[in-house]
Amino acid sequence: MILTPEVLTIIIVNIIFIIFTLIAFIISIKISFQWNRDATTQLQYTLEKQSFLTATIIKYIFIIKIPLFLFFIFTLDKISFILPGAMCGAGVVDATAYGSPLFILKILNLYIFSYWLFLHNEDIKYENQPYTKLKFTLFNIASLLFITELIVEIMMFNAIDTTKIVDCCGTIYSSSATFYISDFFHIGNPILLAIFYSNFLFMISFYLLKKASLFAISNILFIITSIITLIVFFGTYIYEQPFHHCPFCFLQSDYYYIGYFLYTMLFIGTIFGIATGFIPSSNEIKERRYKISLTFNSFYLLSVSLYPILFYILNRVWL
Amino acid sequence: MIELKNIFKIYETNSIEKVTALKDINLSFNEGELIVLKGASGSGKSTILSLIASLSKPTTGEVIVDKKKISKLPDNFASIYRRDNIGFIFQKYNLITTLTVQENILLPLIPLNLNISLAQKKLERVMKMFQIEHKKDSLVKNLSGGEQQRVAIARANVNNPKIIIADEPTANLDKKLSLSFIEIIKKLKSENKTIIIATHDPLFFNLDIVDREITISDGTAIL
Numbered sequence: 001m002i003l004t005p006e007v008l009t010i011i012i013v014n015i016i017f018i019i020f021t022l023i024a025f026i027i028s029i030k031i032s033f034q035w036n037r038d039a040t041t042q043l044q045y046t047l048e049k050q051s052f053l054t055a056t057i058i059k060y061i062f063i064i065k066i067p068l069f070l071f072f073i074f075t076l077d078k079i080s081f082i083l084p085g086a087m088c089g090a091g092v093v094d095a096t097a098y099g100s101p102l103f104i105l106k107i108l109n110l111y112i113f114s115y116w117l118f119l120h121n122e123d124i125k126y127e128n129q130p131y132t133k134l135k136f137t138l139f140n141i142a143s144l145l146f147i148t149e150l151i152v153e154i155m156m157f158n159a160i161d162t163t164k165i166v167d168c169c170g171t172i173y174s175s176s177a178t179f180y181i182s183d184f185f186h187i188g189n190p191i192l193l194a195i196f197y198s199n200f201l202f203m204i205s206f207y208l209l210k211k212a213s214l215f216a217i218s219n220i221l222f223i224i225t226s227i228i229t230l231i232v233f234f235g236t237y238i239y240e241q242p243f244h245h246c247p248f249c250f251l252q253s254d255y256y257y258i259g260y261f262l263y264t265m266l267f268i269g270t271i272f273g274i275a276t277g278f279i280p281s282s283n284e285i286k287e288r289r290y291k292i293s294l295t296f297n298s299f300y301l302l303s304v305s306l307y308p309i310l311f312y313i314l315n316r317v318w319l
Numbered sequence: 320m321i322e323l324k325n326i327f328k329i330y331e332t333n334s335i336e337k338v339t340a341l342k343d344i345n346l347s348f349n350e351g352e353l354i355v356l357k358g359a360s361g362s363g364k365s366t367i368l369s370l371i372a373s374l375s376k377p378t379t380g381e382v383i384v385d386k387k388k389i390s391k392l393p394d395n396f397a398s399i400y401r402r403d404n405i406g407f408i409f410q411k412y413n414l415i416t417t418l419t420v421q422e423n424i425l426l427p428l429i430p431l432n433l434n435i436s437l438a439q440k441k442l443e444r445v446m447k448m449f450q451i452e453h454k455k456d457s458l459v460k461n462l463s464g465g466e467q468q469r470v471a472i473a474r475a476n477v478n479n480p481k482i483i484i485a486d487e488p489t490a491n492l493d494k495k496l497s498l499s500f501i502e503i504i505k506k507l508k509s510e511n512k513t514i515i516i517a518t519h520d521p522l523f524f525n526l527d528i529v530d531r532e533i534t535i536s537d538g539t540a541i542l
Binding site: 037040041042045048049052124127128129 | 324325327376377378379380381390391392393394395396
Protein backbone atom coordinates (compact mmCIF):
# COMPACT_ATOMS: atom_id res chain seq x y z
CA MET A 1 0.00 0.00 0.00
CA ILE A 2 1.22 3.45 -0.89
CA LEU A 3 1.48 5.51 2.29
CA THR A 4 2.61 9.05 1.67
CA PRO A 5 1.78 11.71 4.29
CA GLU A 6 -1.04 12.95 2.04
CA VAL A 7 -2.55 9.48 1.63
CA LEU A 8 -2.32 8.87 5.36
CA THR A 9 -4.02 12.21 6.02
CA ILE A 10 -6.88 11.38 3.67
CA ILE A 11 -7.38 7.90 5.08
CA ILE A 12 -7.16 8.95 8.75
CA VAL A 13 -9.53 11.90 8.26
CA ASN A 14 -11.98 9.71 6.35
CA ILE A 15 -11.85 6.94 8.97
CA ILE A 16 -12.60 9.48 11.72
CA PHE A 17 -15.48 10.80 9.63
CA ILE A 18 -16.76 7.29 8.95
CA ILE A 19 -16.91 6.56 12.70
CA PHE A 20 -19.08 9.65 13.22
CA THR A 21 -21.05 8.86 10.06
CA LEU A 22 -21.87 5.36 11.31
CA ILE A 23 -23.14 6.75 14.62
CA ALA A 24 -25.16 9.36 12.71
CA PHE A 25 -26.40 6.67 10.32
CA ILE A 26 -27.97 4.64 13.15
CA ILE A 27 -29.84 7.70 14.42
CA SER A 28 -30.66 8.76 10.89
CA ILE A 29 -32.34 5.42 10.15
CA LYS A 30 -34.52 5.88 13.26
CA ILE A 31 -35.43 9.42 12.18
CA SER A 32 -36.21 8.33 8.61
CA PHE A 33 -38.68 5.72 9.78
CA GLN A 34 -40.08 7.07 13.04
CA TRP A 35 -40.11 10.86 12.69
CA ASN A 36 -43.54 12.37 13.25
CA ARG A 37 -43.32 16.11 13.69
CA ASP A 38 -46.77 16.43 15.28
CA ALA A 39 -46.26 13.73 17.91
CA THR A 40 -45.64 14.68 21.53
CA THR A 41 -44.31 11.30 22.57
CA GLN A 42 -41.08 10.52 24.34
CA LEU A 43 -39.70 8.95 21.17
CA GLN A 44 -40.40 12.06 19.08
CA TYR A 45 -38.85 14.42 21.65
CA THR A 46 -35.78 12.16 21.79
CA LEU A 47 -35.53 12.13 18.00
CA GLU A 48 -35.85 15.93 17.88
CA LYS A 49 -32.98 16.27 20.33
CA GLN A 50 -30.88 13.69 18.48
CA SER A 51 -31.66 15.14 15.06
CA PHE A 52 -30.27 18.52 16.08
CA LEU A 53 -26.99 17.04 17.33
CA THR A 54 -26.70 14.55 14.47
CA ALA A 55 -27.37 17.16 11.81
CA THR A 56 -24.67 19.38 13.33
CA ILE A 57 -22.12 16.55 13.18
CA ILE A 58 -23.07 15.70 9.59
CA LYS A 59 -22.90 19.35 8.61
CA TYR A 60 -19.30 19.72 9.74
CA ILE A 61 -18.25 16.39 8.17
CA PHE A 62 -19.69 17.45 4.81
CA ILE A 63 -18.30 20.97 5.04
CA ILE A 64 -14.81 19.51 5.48
CA LYS A 65 -15.35 16.76 2.88
CA ILE A 66 -15.93 19.30 0.10
CA PRO A 67 -12.49 20.98 0.21
CA LEU A 68 -10.99 17.56 0.99
CA PHE A 69 -11.82 16.65 -2.60
CA LEU A 70 -9.34 19.25 -3.81
CA PHE A 71 -6.79 17.79 -1.41
CA PHE A 72 -7.46 14.36 -2.94
CA ILE A 73 -6.68 15.75 -6.41
CA PHE A 74 -3.55 17.37 -5.02
CA THR A 75 -2.57 14.00 -3.51
CA LEU A 76 -3.02 12.19 -6.83
CA ASP A 77 -0.77 14.76 -8.40
CA LYS A 78 1.85 14.30 -5.66
CA ILE A 79 1.79 10.49 -5.97
CA SER A 80 2.40 10.74 -9.70
CA PHE A 81 6.04 11.67 -8.98
CA ILE A 82 6.71 8.22 -7.52
CA LEU A 83 4.85 6.20 -10.17
CA PRO A 84 7.04 5.35 -13.16
CA GLY A 85 5.45 6.71 -16.33
CA ALA A 86 2.93 8.96 -14.63
CA MET A 87 3.29 12.67 -15.33
CA CYS A 88 0.29 13.85 -13.29
CA GLY A 89 -2.80 12.64 -11.42
CA ALA A 90 -4.20 11.07 -14.60
CA GLY A 91 -1.55 8.34 -14.45
CA VAL A 92 -2.46 7.57 -10.84
CA VAL A 93 -6.18 7.38 -11.62
CA ASP A 94 -5.42 5.05 -14.53
CA ALA A 95 -2.90 2.96 -12.57
CA THR A 96 -5.55 0.73 -10.98
CA ALA A 97 -9.04 -0.46 -11.84
CA TYR A 98 -10.38 1.52 -8.87
CA GLY A 99 -9.11 4.95 -9.92
CA SER A 100 -11.81 6.03 -12.37
CA PRO A 101 -14.80 4.67 -10.37
CA LEU A 102 -13.40 6.34 -7.25
CA PHE A 103 -12.97 9.64 -9.04
CA ILE A 104 -16.53 9.56 -10.39
CA LEU A 105 -17.86 8.51 -6.97
CA LYS A 106 -16.02 11.39 -5.31
CA ILE A 107 -17.53 13.90 -7.74
CA LEU A 108 -20.99 12.40 -7.19
CA ASN A 109 -20.50 12.59 -3.42
CA LEU A 110 -19.30 16.17 -3.70
CA TYR A 111 -22.66 17.12 -5.20
CA ILE A 112 -24.71 14.94 -2.83
CA PHE A 113 -22.95 16.35 0.26
CA SER A 114 -23.52 19.87 -1.04
CA TYR A 115 -27.23 19.20 -1.56
CA TRP A 116 -27.53 17.78 1.90
CA LEU A 117 -26.07 21.05 3.22
CA PHE A 118 -28.52 23.08 1.13
CA LEU A 119 -31.42 20.97 2.39
CA HIS A 120 -30.25 21.23 6.00
CA ASN A 121 -29.94 24.98 5.66
CA GLU A 122 -33.51 25.19 4.40
CA ASP A 123 -34.82 22.81 7.05
CA ILE A 124 -33.50 24.75 10.04
CA LYS A 125 -35.07 27.97 8.78
CA TYR A 126 -38.55 26.78 9.68
CA GLU A 127 -40.07 26.05 13.08
CA ASN A 128 -41.72 22.88 11.83
CA GLN A 129 -38.53 21.58 10.15
CA PRO A 130 -40.33 20.41 7.01
CA TYR A 131 -37.37 18.65 5.41
CA THR A 132 -36.00 16.69 8.36
CA LYS A 133 -37.22 13.31 7.15
CA LEU A 134 -36.04 13.97 3.60
CA LYS A 135 -32.73 15.31 4.88
CA PHE A 136 -31.98 12.19 6.90
CA THR A 137 -33.15 9.89 4.13
CA LEU A 138 -30.70 11.65 1.82
CA PHE A 139 -28.05 11.25 4.50
CA ASN A 140 -28.69 7.49 4.59
CA ILE A 141 -27.89 7.31 0.88
CA ALA A 142 -24.96 9.72 1.25
CA SER A 143 -23.45 7.75 4.12
CA LEU A 144 -23.59 4.50 2.11
CA LEU A 145 -21.86 6.27 -0.78
CA PHE A 146 -19.32 7.73 1.64
CA ILE A 147 -18.55 4.29 3.10
CA THR A 148 -18.22 2.90 -0.44
CA GLU A 149 -15.90 5.79 -1.29
CA LEU A 150 -13.62 5.02 1.65
CA ILE A 151 -13.49 1.31 0.81
CA VAL A 152 -12.69 1.97 -2.87
CA GLU A 153 -10.17 4.62 -1.82
CA ILE A 154 -8.30 2.21 0.45
CA MET A 155 -8.46 -0.45 -2.29
CA MET A 156 -7.03 2.00 -4.80
CA PHE A 157 -4.14 3.13 -2.62
CA ASN A 158 -3.52 -0.51 -1.72
CA ALA A 159 -3.48 -1.60 -5.37
CA ILE A 160 -1.00 1.03 -6.55
CA ASP A 161 2.24 -0.70 -7.47
CA THR A 162 5.15 1.75 -7.51
CA THR A 163 7.31 -0.68 -9.54
CA LYS A 164 4.80 -1.02 -12.38
CA ILE A 165 5.02 1.38 -15.32
CA VAL A 166 1.74 3.25 -15.87
CA ASP A 167 0.38 5.23 -18.81
CA CYS A 168 0.99 8.95 -18.89
CA CYS A 169 -1.79 11.45 -19.59
CA GLY A 170 -0.61 11.87 -23.19
CA THR A 171 -1.54 8.25 -23.83
CA ILE A 172 -4.75 8.24 -21.81
CA TYR A 173 -6.22 11.45 -23.24
CA SER A 174 -5.60 11.08 -26.94
CA SER A 175 -7.79 10.36 -29.93
CA SER A 176 -6.22 6.92 -30.34
CA ALA A 177 -6.70 5.87 -26.71
CA THR A 178 -9.19 3.23 -25.66
CA PHE A 179 -10.40 5.49 -22.85
CA TYR A 180 -14.07 6.52 -23.22
CA ILE A 181 -13.15 10.20 -23.63
CA SER A 182 -11.37 9.42 -26.93
CA ASP A 183 -14.78 9.15 -28.69
CA PHE A 184 -15.29 12.88 -28.18
CA PHE A 185 -12.14 13.73 -30.10
CA HIS A 186 -13.89 12.46 -33.25
CA ILE A 187 -16.92 14.74 -32.88
CA GLY A 188 -15.03 17.87 -33.87
CA ASN A 189 -14.31 21.07 -32.01
CA PRO A 190 -16.93 23.29 -33.74
CA ILE A 191 -19.77 20.97 -32.74
CA LEU A 192 -18.51 20.55 -29.17
CA LEU A 193 -18.02 24.29 -28.75
CA ALA A 194 -21.44 25.02 -30.24
CA ILE A 195 -23.02 22.65 -27.69
CA PHE A 196 -20.97 24.17 -24.84
CA TYR A 197 -21.77 27.82 -25.62
CA SER A 198 -25.39 27.24 -26.62
CA ASN A 199 -25.95 25.31 -23.39
CA PHE A 200 -24.68 28.36 -21.51
CA LEU A 201 -27.05 30.60 -23.50
CA PHE A 202 -29.91 28.26 -22.64
CA MET A 203 -28.89 28.53 -19.00
CA ILE A 204 -29.16 32.34 -19.17
CA SER A 205 -32.53 32.05 -20.95
CA PHE A 206 -33.87 29.69 -18.28
CA TYR A 207 -32.77 32.19 -15.64
CA LEU A 208 -34.56 35.04 -17.40
CA LEU A 209 -37.66 32.87 -17.78
CA LYS A 210 -37.28 31.68 -14.13
CA LYS A 211 -37.49 28.01 -15.15
CA ALA A 212 -35.64 26.52 -12.19
CA SER A 213 -35.85 22.87 -13.24
CA LEU A 214 -34.60 23.57 -16.75
CA PHE A 215 -31.90 25.80 -15.29
CA ALA A 216 -30.78 22.88 -13.10
CA ILE A 217 -30.77 20.48 -16.06
CA SER A 218 -28.73 22.94 -18.13
CA ASN A 219 -26.26 23.04 -15.24
CA ILE A 220 -25.93 19.25 -15.26
CA LEU A 221 -25.22 19.47 -19.00
CA PHE A 222 -22.81 22.32 -18.32
CA ILE A 223 -20.67 20.07 -16.08
CA ILE A 224 -20.49 17.42 -18.80
CA THR A 225 -19.89 19.77 -21.73
CA SER A 226 -17.37 21.81 -19.72
CA ILE A 227 -15.25 18.81 -18.84
CA ILE A 228 -15.38 17.42 -22.37
CA THR A 229 -14.50 20.72 -24.02
CA LEU A 230 -11.81 21.35 -21.41
CA ILE A 231 -10.15 18.05 -22.31
CA VAL A 232 -10.73 18.16 -26.05
CA PHE A 233 -10.31 21.86 -26.84
CA PHE A 234 -9.54 24.41 -24.12
CA GLY A 235 -6.84 22.28 -22.45
CA THR A 236 -4.67 22.44 -25.56
CA TYR A 237 -4.65 26.25 -25.32
CA ILE A 238 -3.80 26.18 -21.62
CA TYR A 239 -0.81 23.96 -22.45
CA GLU A 240 -0.23 25.65 -25.80
CA GLN A 241 0.32 22.18 -27.23
CA PRO A 242 -2.12 20.76 -29.81
CA PHE A 243 -1.94 17.16 -28.57
CA HIS A 244 -1.91 17.70 -24.83
CA HIS A 245 -5.44 17.11 -23.53
CA CYS A 246 -4.89 16.18 -19.88
CA PRO A 247 -7.43 17.46 -17.29
CA PHE A 248 -4.85 17.06 -14.48
CA CYS A 249 -1.60 18.67 -15.67
CA PHE A 250 -2.93 22.21 -15.31
CA LEU A 251 -3.33 21.53 -11.60
CA GLN A 252 0.45 21.70 -11.37
CA SER A 253 2.68 24.68 -10.62
CA ASP A 254 3.86 24.84 -14.26
CA TYR A 255 0.42 26.16 -15.12
CA TYR A 256 0.07 28.29 -11.98
CA TYR A 257 -2.42 25.81 -10.48
CA ILE A 258 -5.06 27.24 -12.84
CA GLY A 259 -6.92 23.91 -12.75
CA TYR A 260 -7.92 24.41 -9.12
CA PHE A 261 -9.42 27.78 -10.02
CA LEU A 262 -11.28 26.40 -13.05
CA TYR A 263 -12.67 23.33 -11.28
CA THR A 264 -13.67 25.36 -8.22
CA MET A 265 -15.56 27.85 -10.42
CA LEU A 266 -17.25 25.02 -12.29
CA PHE A 267 -18.24 23.09 -9.17
CA ILE A 268 -19.55 26.10 -7.25
CA GLY A 269 -21.47 27.35 -10.28
CA THR A 270 -23.10 24.02 -11.06
CA ILE A 271 -23.74 23.05 -7.42
CA PHE A 272 -25.75 26.25 -6.91
CA GLY A 273 -27.34 25.88 -10.34
CA ILE A 274 -28.59 22.35 -9.71
CA ALA A 275 -29.72 23.33 -6.19
CA THR A 276 -31.91 26.05 -7.73
CA GLY A 277 -34.02 23.42 -9.43
CA PHE A 278 -34.02 20.60 -6.94
CA ILE A 279 -33.75 22.08 -3.44
CA PRO A 280 -36.95 23.77 -2.25
CA SER A 281 -36.48 27.37 -1.15
CA SER A 282 -38.01 30.82 -1.05
CA ASN A 283 -37.94 33.01 -4.17
CA GLU A 284 -35.34 35.24 -2.56
CA ILE A 285 -32.97 32.33 -1.92
CA LYS A 286 -33.68 30.91 -5.37
CA GLU A 287 -32.76 34.25 -6.94
CA ARG A 288 -29.53 34.32 -4.96
CA ARG A 289 -28.68 30.78 -6.11
CA TYR A 290 -29.39 31.70 -9.73
CA LYS A 291 -27.01 34.63 -9.47
CA ILE A 292 -24.23 32.70 -7.69
CA SER A 293 -24.52 29.91 -10.25
CA LEU A 294 -24.45 32.26 -13.23
CA THR A 295 -21.58 34.28 -11.79
CA PHE A 296 -19.33 31.28 -11.20
CA ASN A 297 -20.30 29.54 -14.45
CA SER A 298 -19.61 32.78 -16.32
CA PHE A 299 -16.23 33.08 -14.63
CA TYR A 300 -15.45 29.54 -15.73
CA LEU A 301 -16.64 30.13 -19.27
CA LEU A 302 -14.77 33.42 -19.63
CA SER A 303 -11.59 31.97 -18.12
CA VAL A 304 -11.43 28.97 -20.46
CA SER A 305 -12.49 31.09 -23.47
CA LEU A 306 -9.72 33.60 -22.84
CA TYR A 307 -6.99 31.00 -23.44
CA PRO A 308 -7.75 30.36 -27.17
CA ILE A 309 -8.59 34.03 -27.76
CA LEU A 310 -5.30 35.25 -26.26
CA PHE A 311 -3.42 32.50 -28.07
CA TYR A 312 -4.92 33.63 -31.39
CA ILE A 313 -4.22 37.31 -30.72
CA LEU A 314 -0.60 36.55 -29.91
CA ASN A 315 0.07 33.93 -32.59
CA ARG A 316 -2.52 34.60 -35.33
CA VAL A 317 -3.18 30.90 -35.60
CA TRP A 318 -5.50 28.30 -34.02
CA LEU A 319 -4.15 25.04 -32.67
CA MET B 320 -52.71 31.74 26.90
CA ILE B 321 -50.36 29.19 28.47
CA GLU B 322 -51.35 25.54 28.42
CA LEU B 323 -49.55 22.49 29.72
CA LYS B 324 -51.10 19.31 28.38
CA ASN B 325 -50.43 15.81 29.70
CA ILE B 326 -46.91 16.73 30.73
CA PHE B 327 -44.52 14.13 32.03
CA LYS B 328 -40.92 15.05 32.76
CA ILE B 329 -38.45 12.32 33.57
CA TYR B 330 -34.81 13.09 34.32
CA GLU B 331 -32.45 10.25 33.53
CA THR B 332 -29.37 10.60 35.70
CA ASN B 333 -28.05 7.39 34.13
CA SER B 334 -29.51 4.44 32.21
CA ILE B 335 -30.88 2.86 35.39
CA GLU B 336 -31.82 5.78 37.63
CA LYS B 337 -34.79 7.84 36.55
CA VAL B 338 -36.50 10.63 38.42
CA THR B 339 -40.05 11.50 37.47
CA ALA B 340 -40.30 15.24 38.16
CA LEU B 341 -43.76 15.80 36.67
CA LYS B 342 -46.63 13.35 36.32
CA ASP B 343 -49.47 14.10 33.93
CA ILE B 344 -49.59 17.84 34.53
CA ASN B 345 -52.52 19.67 32.93
CA LEU B 346 -52.57 23.38 33.65
CA SER B 347 -53.61 26.56 31.91
CA PHE B 348 -52.80 30.19 32.75
CA ASN B 349 -54.66 33.18 31.36
CA GLU B 350 -53.17 36.42 30.13
CA GLY B 351 -52.58 38.93 32.93
CA GLU B 352 -52.93 36.33 35.67
CA LEU B 353 -50.64 36.16 38.68
CA ILE B 354 -50.17 32.56 39.69
CA VAL B 355 -48.24 31.16 42.61
CA LEU B 356 -46.91 27.63 42.34
CA LYS B 357 -46.30 26.42 45.84
CA GLY B 358 -44.83 23.25 47.15
CA ALA B 359 -41.83 21.76 48.86
CA SER B 360 -38.36 21.71 47.36
CA GLY B 361 -38.13 19.04 44.64
CA SER B 362 -41.87 18.97 44.08
CA GLY B 363 -41.51 20.00 40.40
CA LYS B 364 -42.24 23.75 40.52
CA SER B 365 -39.00 24.80 38.83
CA THR B 366 -39.43 22.14 36.16
CA ILE B 367 -42.81 23.63 35.24
CA LEU B 368 -41.21 27.07 34.99
CA SER B 369 -38.39 25.81 32.79
CA LEU B 370 -40.92 24.14 30.47
CA ILE B 371 -42.94 27.35 30.13
CA ALA B 372 -39.74 29.29 29.46
CA SER B 373 -38.74 26.63 26.89
CA LEU B 374 -35.50 26.08 28.78
CA SER B 375 -36.24 22.37 28.66
CA LYS B 376 -38.62 20.05 26.88
CA PRO B 377 -41.11 17.62 28.36
CA THR B 378 -40.60 13.90 28.11
CA THR B 379 -44.16 13.63 26.78
CA GLY B 380 -46.99 16.11 26.38
CA GLU B 381 -46.96 19.65 25.08
CA VAL B 382 -46.62 23.24 26.20
CA ILE B 383 -48.65 25.77 24.22
CA VAL B 384 -48.21 29.53 24.52
CA ASP B 385 -50.48 31.78 22.47
CA LYS B 386 -51.49 28.76 20.36
CA LYS B 387 -47.85 28.03 19.55
CA LYS B 388 -46.50 24.63 20.57
CA ILE B 389 -43.34 25.90 22.20
CA SER B 390 -42.28 22.45 23.42
CA LYS B 391 -41.93 21.47 19.76
CA LEU B 392 -39.71 24.39 18.82
CA PRO B 393 -36.19 23.61 17.61
CA ASP B 394 -33.51 25.09 19.89
CA ASN B 395 -32.79 28.14 17.71
CA PHE B 396 -36.49 29.07 17.63
CA ALA B 397 -36.89 28.35 21.35
CA SER B 398 -34.18 30.95 22.02
CA ILE B 399 -36.07 33.52 19.94
CA TYR B 400 -39.31 32.68 21.78
CA ARG B 401 -37.57 33.18 25.15
CA ARG B 402 -35.95 36.42 24.03
CA ASP B 403 -39.24 37.91 22.84
CA ASN B 404 -41.70 36.58 25.43
CA ILE B 405 -40.08 35.58 28.69
CA GLY B 406 -38.55 37.50 31.56
CA PHE B 407 -36.95 35.07 33.98
CA ILE B 408 -36.05 36.02 37.55
CA PHE B 409 -33.76 33.41 39.05
CA GLN B 410 -33.40 32.53 42.70
CA LYS B 411 -29.71 33.48 42.68
CA TYR B 412 -30.31 36.33 40.20
CA ASN B 413 -27.69 34.95 37.71
CA LEU B 414 -26.15 38.39 37.18
CA ILE B 415 -22.66 38.90 35.82
CA THR B 416 -21.00 40.36 38.87
CA THR B 417 -18.06 41.90 37.03
CA LEU B 418 -20.34 44.02 34.85
CA THR B 419 -22.11 47.21 35.87
CA VAL B 420 -25.83 47.48 36.55
CA GLN B 421 -26.64 48.95 33.16
CA GLU B 422 -24.44 46.44 31.33
CA ASN B 423 -26.28 43.58 33.01
CA ILE B 424 -29.66 45.03 32.13
CA LEU B 425 -28.66 45.61 28.52
CA LEU B 426 -27.54 42.00 27.99
CA PRO B 427 -30.89 40.64 26.68
CA LEU B 428 -30.96 43.43 24.07
CA ILE B 429 -27.65 42.50 22.46
CA PRO B 430 -29.09 39.82 20.11
CA LEU B 431 -31.76 42.29 18.95
CA ASN B 432 -29.21 44.65 17.38
CA LEU B 433 -31.25 47.67 18.42
CA ASN B 434 -29.95 51.15 17.75
CA ILE B 435 -28.28 52.77 20.74
CA SER B 436 -30.95 55.39 21.40
CA LEU B 437 -33.74 52.80 21.53
CA ALA B 438 -31.70 50.51 23.80
CA GLN B 439 -30.96 53.49 26.02
CA LYS B 440 -34.66 54.36 26.20
CA LYS B 441 -35.53 50.79 27.25
CA LEU B 442 -32.73 50.80 29.81
CA GLU B 443 -33.84 54.07 31.37
CA ARG B 444 -37.47 52.91 31.55
CA VAL B 445 -36.70 49.80 33.61
CA MET B 446 -34.04 51.47 35.78
CA LYS B 447 -36.56 54.14 36.69
CA MET B 448 -39.35 51.60 37.19
CA PHE B 449 -37.26 49.51 39.61
CA GLN B 450 -35.44 52.46 41.21
CA ILE B 451 -31.84 51.61 40.45
CA GLU B 452 -30.93 54.59 38.28
CA HIS B 453 -28.54 55.92 40.91
CA LYS B 454 -26.54 52.68 40.78
CA LYS B 455 -26.31 52.34 37.02
CA ASP B 456 -22.51 52.55 36.88
CA SER B 457 -21.86 50.41 39.95
CA LEU B 458 -20.49 46.93 39.61
CA VAL B 459 -23.11 44.35 40.52
CA LYS B 460 -20.77 42.67 43.00
CA ASN B 461 -20.81 45.87 45.09
CA LEU B 462 -24.62 45.91 45.46
CA SER B 463 -26.74 44.64 48.33
CA GLY B 464 -28.99 41.57 47.91
CA GLY B 465 -32.11 43.67 47.42
CA GLU B 466 -30.42 45.89 44.85
CA GLN B 467 -29.11 42.87 42.99
CA GLN B 468 -32.61 41.50 42.84
CA ARG B 469 -33.94 44.76 41.43
CA VAL B 470 -31.26 44.58 38.72
CA ALA B 471 -32.35 41.01 37.96
CA ILE B 472 -35.98 42.13 37.70
CA ALA B 473 -35.01 45.08 35.50
CA ARG B 474 -33.04 42.76 33.23
CA ALA B 475 -36.03 40.39 33.01
CA ASN B 476 -38.24 43.31 31.98
CA VAL B 477 -36.00 45.33 29.71
CA ASN B 478 -37.42 43.66 26.61
CA ASN B 479 -40.97 44.19 27.91
CA PRO B 480 -41.90 40.47 27.89
CA LYS B 481 -45.49 39.26 28.18
CA ILE B 482 -44.63 36.55 30.67
CA ILE B 483 -42.63 37.00 33.87
CA ILE B 484 -41.35 33.87 35.55
CA ALA B 485 -39.80 33.97 38.99
CA ASP B 486 -38.21 30.97 40.65
CA GLU B 487 -38.03 31.30 44.45
CA PRO B 488 -37.51 35.08 44.11
CA THR B 489 -37.47 35.82 47.85
CA ALA B 490 -35.44 32.84 49.01
CA ASN B 491 -32.37 35.03 49.66
CA LEU B 492 -34.20 38.11 50.96
CA ASP B 493 -35.27 39.26 54.39
CA LYS B 494 -38.91 40.10 55.09
CA LYS B 495 -38.58 43.81 54.30
CA LEU B 496 -36.99 43.18 50.91
CA SER B 497 -39.50 40.41 50.20
CA LEU B 498 -42.34 42.86 50.78
CA SER B 499 -40.71 45.36 48.46
CA PHE B 500 -40.46 42.58 45.85
CA ILE B 501 -44.21 42.04 46.21
CA GLU B 502 -44.71 45.76 45.51
CA ILE B 503 -42.71 45.35 42.31
CA ILE B 504 -44.85 42.37 41.32
CA LYS B 505 -47.97 44.49 41.88
CA LYS B 506 -46.53 47.06 39.49
CA LEU B 507 -45.86 44.39 36.86
CA LYS B 508 -49.33 42.95 37.25
CA SER B 509 -50.82 46.38 36.65
CA GLU B 510 -49.11 46.26 33.24
CA ASN B 511 -51.20 43.14 32.43
CA LYS B 512 -48.22 40.81 32.41
CA THR B 513 -48.72 37.12 33.08
CA ILE B 514 -46.68 36.33 36.17
CA ILE B 515 -45.86 32.87 37.44
CA ILE B 516 -44.01 32.58 40.71
CA ALA B 517 -42.68 29.34 42.14
CA THR B 518 -42.19 29.74 45.87
CA HIS B 519 -42.59 28.17 49.24
CA ASP B 520 -42.46 31.58 50.96
CA PRO B 521 -45.71 31.98 52.99
CA LEU B 522 -45.64 35.74 52.26
CA PHE B 523 -47.14 34.97 48.86
CA PHE B 524 -49.98 32.84 50.16
CA ASN B 525 -53.43 34.43 50.29
CA LEU B 526 -52.16 37.70 48.82
CA ASP B 527 -54.92 39.80 47.30
CA ILE B 528 -53.00 40.31 44.05
CA VAL B 529 -52.58 36.56 43.50
CA ASP B 530 -55.24 35.18 41.17
CA ARG B 531 -54.56 31.51 41.80
CA GLU B 532 -52.42 29.31 43.98
CA ILE B 533 -51.52 25.90 42.65
CA THR B 534 -49.90 23.35 44.90
CA ILE B 535 -47.36 21.07 43.30
CA SER B 536 -46.73 17.93 45.25
CA ASP B 537 -44.52 15.08 44.15
CA GLY B 538 -44.80 16.07 40.48
CA THR B 539 -48.56 16.45 40.38
CA ALA B 540 -50.71 19.55 40.49
CA ILE B 541 -53.32 19.92 43.21
CA LEU B 542 -55.79 22.53 42.07
